[in-house]
Amino acid sequence: MEWNFLAVLRDFDLLMLGLLNTLKVTGLALLFGVPLGLALALSRLSTFRILSGIAGFIVEFFRTTPPLVQLFWFFFALPILIDVRMTPLIAAVVTFSIQSSAFFAEIFRGGILSIDKGQWEGAKAIGMTYGQCQRRIILPQAIKRMIPAFMERSIELLKTTTLVSTVAYTDLMFQANELAQKTFRPLEVYTIVAAIYFVLIFLFSQFSIAVEHRLAKSGEGTVR
């Protein structure tokens, strides 16, 4: 067996385009998934039973079904039900926004519930409304505690987006498949793609460790 990276490197721009699309799907899923997750968490914590019931069902449903099934459902099944034109990008962003929002909802909920009851009382006693308590007192403290779980989940999301290659979205994995067939060099192609994912996620997790250490300095972080 002889390693030959030249053939792969000649078409490296194909992989870079794929990487860009992978980051695009991940970024958009985070952009929509995080606020949606917060909304789901607040709904689930609501004393209004119907609202918390619906939110609980959405969260559990998307946490317990395989992401590939969800992706296929949005891409192939939804257009049969309602009149929408599904592109691979839209299907991917919708799927991973909702899917990751279910996980983010649980992270938000855990973070909010971890804040001492006395914080609510202190805020309430000076006349704050529920919304003011959440925004000013509870969430700022909860979010600091959530950061490690949040980073972990984002890394999971980045890895799960490889599934979008199955609906012909030109992400890094899809481009790798194309290139492997074109060059007959699967060994080199998949080795390089693994290396790209490794570097990307390694840098990201180093960044998240740095953030945790910074927060620890203000006495509020998760690292001691």
Added chain:
Amino acid sequence: MSEILRIENLHKSFGDLEVLKGIDLAVQAGETVVLLGSSGSGKSTMLRCLNFMETPTEGKIHLNGELIGTERGGRMRYREAELCALRARIGMVFQHFNLFPHMTVLENVMEGQVIVLGRGKPEAQDKAMAQLDRVGLAEKAAEYPARLSGGQKQRVAIARALAMDPEVMLFDEVTSALDPELVGEVLKTIRQLAEDGMTMLCVTHELGFAYHVANRVLFLHEGTILEQGEPQSILKAPATDRMSEFLEGHSLFKLPD
């Protein structure tokens, strides 16, 4: 003296457990009322009903002559916005301080002024510094609560409540979580407030404080006011056996005179 707080037939139940069984009380402006009672007597619940940290099951509360809530179908109804506005007018200090750890001391004392009362930052800062000065902690303004002692935290909590210009202050066992040597500084601060004419209700186990600072002592037992009177008489010569037992329990071991 004018009446600032009036409580009529206050009841509070948690499920099947009736904690308050009909409390009537009128508090005059500038009065210091101390609530005594063994644990489970309802004294903390009573205090927490006054600013609606707990919603009374039955009864009426008037602040400065105005009835809180509206009566409909024989029951009191409360809107959340009304209760928030009410809480802003009543200061409360807790056993466990409940300072906001992600804010500096100064920000803690400014928070309610800016967010709830809508004061401008410069005004809120001046007010906050004045109140911190009043509790003797102006030099700690830039610190985070985690770097303060328990006594200092509690004095910041008092400043935070005072900065809202409350009409009444409620103190809920504010020295119970403190090391004994830190209790004095907090009680001294509260005593100073009493002397400045602040109206206050204090739940406490500090009999000496009740004796020297209170205008009136209430003794609660099983959800009712069993005895009340001036501290000098009621603490020296309680009328009921129950209160005698309570006082004996609190002064079992004393240094010889």
